[in-house]
Amino acid sequence: MNNYQPLLQLFLSHLENYTSNLKTKLPTELYEPENYILNLGGKRLRPLLALIAIDLFDKDPKLALNSALSVELFHNFSLLHDDILDAAPLRRNQPTVHTKWNTNIAILSGDVMMVKAFQVLENYNNDEFKQLNVLFTKTAIEVCEGQQLDMNFETANLVTVTNYIEMITKKTAVLLGCSLQMGAISASTDLETQSNIYEFGKHIGIAFQLLDDMLDAFATDKDKFGKQIGGDIIANKKTFLLLKAFELANDTQKQTLQNLALEKDNIKKVHHTLELFNALNVKNICGQEADIHTQMAINCLNKINANTQKKNNLKQFAFELLNRKI
């Protein structure tokens, strides 16, 4: 991460410049929420990836600043609307926009933010603008589809591991790939290079989400992880672990899993579910699946013709992301 501090700072200045202009824009009900959510912080992973990608090809990172801003605006738009869908009261320990203002303002200010995610690309020349837009619309649609699939899974009876991988790919992974590819487009790279860096980001994103599922169930250091252990289990969330467990379980174990879904005692619920997960070896299987995607990502990165040191830095950064907590 330290390698990328200058890139992060570059983006943060650009974002600061953008948000300071929001303060005087009218009607305030539309632009204050945008300013608010953009200032809630976060790792700025997606815009950073856009800048890392252009830097990988030894081009001036400034050329990708508006691509970076675009993905950050889109990401925050999706958080804003997802918080309505999830009826989430808090985001980064602050009230969500629909809580602080109201749902109508959250819908409409989100809509504007999405349009602006397109608008900030207008400084690119016509060819790059078109390439960026084609990628961006495809990705934006997939992110919405991923969110809908995630909502569907809550009530669906039959969800397979394959369905789950599709959902996390669309909901999370494609935007990481898109961020990197937008940086590569801003660097005027060829289509094959763009495809490789996109696939690198996508597979890292899938691996990241699988490891996130594992962390939720198996992290031992509560403070390090910062969330309640077993939150997904308590919420009956259809994670890779649970879906794989159902896939491998015998009839008795299936019945136990079904009974545990109704268990009111959360400590007991988490404990017995983890026992079953261990018996069925799903932690290792999930880890192996994550490893496969990590390896696919690395293979794609290796194919890219770019500065070797910078490729190693990016590999290192990806491993840090993946190994952050276990």
Add this chain to the structure above:
Amino acid sequence: MNNYQPLLQLFLSHLENYTSNLKTKLPTELYEPENYILNLGGKRLRPLLALIAIDLFDKDPKLALNSALSVELFHNFSLLHDDILDAAPLRRNQPTVHTKWNTNIAILSGDVMMVKAFQVLENYNNDEFKQLNVLFTKTAIEVCEGQQLDMNFETANLVTVTNYIEMITKKTAVLLGCSLQMGAISASTDLETQSNIYEFGKHIGIAFQLLDDMLDAFATDKDKFGKQIGGDIIANKKTFLLLKAFELANDTQKQTLQNLALEKDNIKKVHHTLELFNALNVKNICGQEADIHTQMAINCLNKINANTQKKNNLKQFAFELLNRKI
């Protein structure tokens, strides 16, 4: 309108082709609502304007079909989200999307529809694509701002006639101008021509909305108009008429207007408000304001270098729109 039947049919075939592809798209929760709202009917005014504009310059209207589809998708996206904001149970006498499905699905399927409004422009060459996008994002943001201003007016104490004109310009008029200009861009016209046709559409849109306010208060033939006479008065809607009445009223008349806002007997409320409107001559003032915008529109149209017969047809069409009911 009869002049434009072939253009309308051309668009309806294109739309039919688009919506038939939605039927098999997954997840169905995202694409069924899109198909549903696009098939609720309507005059298809905006896409028709895009086709009329390209035809005005003797270019093949087929070249503007995706521009036409784009504005129709955006318009329906905005209806879908506005129906949530307004908690409207019905749209064209059918259940609104958030009523037929639910609010979450309405938010997310609207989001996808907006992205697709951008995506359907991708068949244009890079130069036209950029021009179309720059216009489209600007307009989309204004439409959202107009909707927010309209919501703000419901509870605002001080709204001026100038504020009102800004609101209807953004909420309604700019998308008509945009539709025409997108047709003109698809016809590869110069910027001055594009600007004139945009302004023509914008001013017709403002005039249309002002006449709509008058109709709501003064239409005598209920069936012809199809809505309850005085609906705006009953709802205390801050129309041009009411705002102008407040502007011109003496202290006693102001007090009467304020009292009427609280009047529970709707027949009495409409009757006395109309008496005051007549005393203050606001119907005529509103008509004059509409005439000014109509004249501005015609001046812009006259400046355009295009087929005279087709210009006359468009003028005729605009007058039919404006004089539809009074």
